[in-house]
Amino acid sequence: MEIFKDLPDITLHFSATVGIPVYSEDGQKLGGLVDFFIDYEEIYPSVLALQYKRSGVLFYVHWSEVLRFSYKKIIVKREAYSRRSRTFPKTLNTKTVTSILANQFAGPTVEYPPLGQIVLDKQIVDTHGKKVVRVNDIQFIRAGKDLRVTHAEVGLRSFVRRLSLERPIDLMIKAIKPGSKYLTNDTTINWKYVHAIPNRNVQKSVRLNLTNEDLRDLHPADIADILEDLDSHGREMIFSNLDPKLAAETLSEVDEELQASLLENENPEKAAEIIENMDTDDAADLLNELDEDKADAIISNIDDLEIQEEIQELLEHDEDTAGGLMTSEIFEVTADTSKAEVLKQIKQRYEEVASFYDIYVINEHKTLIGTLSLQELLIHNEDVQVKEMMNESDIKCLFVDTHWKEVAQFMNKYNMVTCPIVSRNYELLGMISVDDILDRLLS
């Protein structure tokens, strides 16, 4: 028997199905349709079971036992097995589970929540349009014997439909402006771009196939915008699923106020990994915003001892002074290095060092004894030593406790792109580049 015999449309809407009476084959009324259980692992999920309600109690019945599905009534097999439950136990052995997928699930069955409860009227991330939207309706399509989810609807038309005003408004618009776009188009999101955010309790008891693969391809700035638009729970959920590198990039893009709260919610190990992936000066600023205990816990979890030490040093300085602004990722050489050697070192270290415009020359006590600009270096022969090229008479540097405004004036006066920062006994500690100062000036 054809299951959709009495269903004229190929597509149907969630809102139109709510309340359809569910009958047993022998004519006994079982209840009214409430929601659907779908296979969350599929790109266009098929309906696995129907949820219906009888005198306030929720039941589900497998799709395979549904004989007829139409707007008027749903008929299920006489001996259909229906169970009282709010969720649907999805057995995973019905499907070949790859080893990667298997890792995501704790046991052989997972409790699936109903579709409407996690998507309808909820905020979702539209990973194609890169924004957060609220879902008005869900669109299904008849595909053979199956019913599959294809779109989330977010437009005006679905909105009107939910208010049960579709027909009168349609008539009105047809009368006024028959060619109106409203009648034919509605804003929908293809299901493969729908990234749902289940609420707290659902998330605890169920694992959906919501890895962040779809989010991974987005630009960190877009992810940051999305995070800002979500509520705290959705934010944490998405952020904690990002890998440390992407999390670090995203963190640099979000609002300052949000940065701290996002990092605080991570465990110290993960937070430390994120911090390691950030620029040390940004990382220090961020750690400064956290509670001291929390920040200490994160710092002690940093694996890379060099980064750990740098951050600790940066943290000791006041935010408003040169020390708070500077980065300790600088390029320093000793006076007896040859040009060829310097160029070789640049090649090796270009990833970790912030800028090569100025090369700082230090002695064995790490004291700043000279500076060498990149252009100066380039015009000399390969075998010339740094000490012959460097400027040592008039070294422009600032003490670590200089206020940032003075730093700005000083760098402006001497047209400096970067400025070395030293301790009171001229030990080289770091440098400030003009864009660090610009950030401050503009905020």
Added chain:
Amino acid sequence: MKEIKKTILANPFWTKLVLMLSIIGPGLVTANLDNDAGGIATYSLAGAQTGYRFIWILFPVTVALILFQEMSARMGIVSGKGLADLIREKFGLKVTFYSLFFLLFADLGNTMAEFAGIASSGEIFGVSRFISVPICAILVWLIVLKSDYKGVERIFIVGCSVFLTYIVSGFLVNPDWNEISTAIANPNFHNITAKDFPIMVGLMGTSITPWMQFYLQAAVVEKGIPVKHLWHSKIDVIVGCTLTLIIAVFIMICCAATINKAGINISTASDAAVALQPLAGKYAGLLFGFGLFNASFFAAAILPLAASYYICEGMGWESGVDKNFKEAPHFFSIFTLMIVVGAAITLIPNINLFSILVYSQIIDGLLIPIVILFIIKLCNDPDIMGEYTNSPMQNFISYTLVAMMIFLNIPMLYFTFLGN
């Protein structure tokens, strides 16, 4: 400098105080909005007509206000979502749409009442309404649009402090404090007559309004208060509501000690300010009028703001004063439209504002128990509140209060229609 900062922060008391001050704001601002143009009118009339007899009612009303606002603030902090957001997620689009539709209508009426308050308080100082209303409308618009949340909140907190003028007025009229404390501590229930009913209901109805619940939650969310500061936010609500209570009490004292004793009949808040001048001295009257202006001005800013928040949340549009027009077009359009319409209607000559006010009050009265029921339901949902759901005691008191509100709303509606 840094050393000083460190030592200050090392002292737990100062750390707590600094933290406290950074959390305080939403509750204080929201509670003070209770004393808007409508609120001041109600308190003035109550004081002028019944003297000190019904001051005591304000105390239980404040307890209810604290209870309801604490729930909204808690919900905002724990869920990070606005009230309309949560109503939509839990009760669906249809319920949300129709509740918000009527709420918007009521709030448009309330906004007109605030602009009318600006107009009449301006006239006390001899400023024509055709000057005061347009200027204030533009100012209100600029304040909210051209600054971020923190700036808006700061301006509002300064506005709150102006309410203290009522306390000064209260002392200037030199009331009989003995009589007042007896009336509060030992109210006489025997001399309550049917004629007093509208005043009693009015005092309760003006304090707890639907839009304040929406505004408070939206403000808490926009401020981004973390869950660990839940307790501070409770203090914020309690301090705000208590301050509101004190000011309301002083407004009633002001009018009771002078207008009531002299037996003068008044029908509006500006009448009260004018009547106060010969009775209690020019300054008491002028301060009273200035207080009315301040209250109307800030409520005229926050009412449209609250409306923009809840409409956008419910409909799924972007919202927030921190955004710009391009990011949140609906938000700023609704805000602008409410101010323009609210101010313009006040300026139409010979318009009967009274019937508009009556209808918006009726809608408010019908909606508030519904909104509070939504709030209680949401506050008991572990999906939303996690471990911070209501305690059984909170639920018991809240349901009792809602039952009382419904019970009291019936006579209120009856009297408003009868008075019409």
